Amino acid sequence: MPAQVIVTVDVVLLTLKDERLQVALMKRPQDPFKGELALPGGYVHAEDDADVAAAAYRVLRDKMKLRPPYLEQLGSFSGARRDPRGWSISVCHLALVTPDVIADTHWFPADKLPRLAFDHASLVAAAATRVRNKSSYSALPAYLLPETFTLSELQTIYSQVLGEALEKSSFRRKLRDLDFLEEIPGAFKGGKQRPAQLYRLKGMAVFDRTI
Amino acid sequence: MPAQVIVTVDVVLLTLKDERLQVALMKRPQDPFKGELALPGGYVHAEDDADVAAAAYRVLRDKMKLRPPYLEQLGSFSGARRDPRGWSISVCHLALVTPDVIADTHWFPADKLPRLAFDHASLVAAAATRVRNKSSYSALPAYLLPETFTLSELQTIYSQVLGEALEKSSFRRKLRDLDFLEEIPGAFKGGKQRPAQLYRLKGMAVFDRTI
DNA sequence: GAATATAGTTGCACATTGCCACTATTTGTG
DNA sequence: CACAAATAGTGGCAATGTGCAACTATATTC
Structure with a gap:
């Protein structure tokens, strides 16, 4: 029988505010790190959680009262030292x-x-990097907008996430080619x-290049 | 206190043999799934393992007697049903x-x-997909070759991993641009x-687009 | 020394991208 | 009611990148 391992999930919840990526942080209500800022997270509940x-x-749902339109697994962070309670x-x-x-x-600001x-600063950094990389070839930034949006709004979001100016014409051509938007008639x-014109995401708009 | 969770690692060990990706599998010496084929894996040892x-x-090292030149985390697979011993x-x-x-x-053959x-078939599928995707923009396939190799050998490997013929000239131009190889003088x-001419990988030859 | 087999380069047609100018449709103003 | 202003959206062209094929280079074999 192996020694006990603490199994938790943490969520890097990101949005775009004041033209940059921002992360939701909470003051920890209890030890360890009581009173310090941390990501929303908690133990995995083997009785309740499907995975x-x-x-x-x-x-x-419990801590932020919301269900995000986009969620993906980023990776697992482990070790003896990241949590004072143990491995x-x-x-x-x-x-x-x-x-x-x-x-x-x-x-x-992320x-x-x-x-x-904990090591939550690394997790935020990894998440921000992932969002930026994935934004260059997927519809990911669209999840930072309401369900319907204009192409100009979308371009602004992409440009803020990627941190660079984008050409209107090239941007629209690329969107046409990648074909993950649909026009909402009228x-x-x-x-x-x-x-x-308002648009929305077609189904399956985020390709996963990794898993 | 949360209910007990079983924490393990599994490794999809891949190589290129007979012109295709192949995965190392072992017969399980004990229950669960005694006698069936599975990935090399085991419990995380909180006392010994740094992460x-x-x-x-x-x-x-213990099960295959080797240390791979390349290893990365693929992702975590979880749930109540994948292992009969519990969550x-x-x-x-x-x-x-x-x-x-x-x-x-x-x-x-992968x-x-x-x-x-277990769910090891899904893990192998995820790993093979990741290798193929990542091969299109990184030096990953070079780890399927000895430390030094010729450009023709490398091209063959890429072509087998990606499952498509590659143009010699374009391939070499791309290698030059990406700049992750170094010539071994003489x-x-x-x-x-x-x-x-023999080449080897420069340091940091695999970019991670994801984490 | 000619044939052959693989290594490696060069040049060009074609596709893709970045850039800029142009048209289109609305509101606001004299 | 014309026209300026502001944003939406399109079209065209130069520059850059890619695919393809012919070419040169260097070894072995007979």
Whole structure:
């Protein structure tokens, strides 16, 4: 029989606010690291959770009162030293939401973090890197927007995630080629100028290059 | 206190043999699934293992007598039903080796698997997909060759992993651009014709697009 | 020394991308 | 009611990248 291992899930919940990626952090209500900032997370409940993804959804439901439109497994972080209670493994997940859904959570810039509990700073860094990389070949950033959006809005989001200016014409051509959007017939978003066509994601819009 | 979770590592050890990806499988010496084919794996030893990667290396050392030149974490597979002993999580790793190093292991085509224990068929499928995807933009297949190799040998390997013919000229141009090889000055491999320049990987030759 | 087999390079047609100018449709203003 | 302003959306072309094939280079064999 092997010695006891602590099994947890943590979630890097990201959104785009003030033109940059921000992560949801909570003050830990109890030891270890009581009072310090940490990712939402918790033990895996073998009785309740179908798998670790279900545990991640449960944590978000209980602690953040939301169900994200996008969630994927990022990887497992393990070792004797990352949790003072003992040898632990955290299966880290990455989730994306729109910023408007949740007004009452505390957001922090993913690239300018305060001191975090455990090894959570590494998990946030890994998640931000993953989002940026995956954004260059997938529809991932669309999950940072409401379900319907204009191409200009989408371009702005991509540009902020990738941290670089994007050409309108090339961007739209690429979207056409990749073919993961669908036009919503007759739906437009009118600002004070010419109204823009609304789009939404087709099913299966995020390709997984890794697993 | 949460209910007990079984924490294991499994390794999808891949090589290229008979022009296709093959995976190392072992007959399980004990229950569960006694006598059936399975991936090399085992419990995480909290006393000995620095982290799950160390556990994966230990498993390969103990069960396969080797240390692979390449190993990465693939992902965690979890749930109540995958192991009859109870709710379990397996942190699956992917490792690559040259086929010649290990003559006494049993290899099976990754795309034509026999019946496997646990959910190991899914793990092998995930690993094979990852290797193929990652091969299109990284030096990964080079780990399926000895430390030094010719460009023609490398091209053959890439072509077999990707399952498609590759143009010699375009292939070499891409290698030059990506710049992860270094020429070994004065080292040639002579067949019965013109000898070929030998190369080896520079450090950090595999980019991780994901973590 | 000519045939042959593999290593390695060069040049060009074709496809893809980045860039910029153009048209289209709305609101606001005299 | 014309026209300026602002954003949406398209089209065309130069520059860059890729696929393909012919070419040169260097070894062995007979």
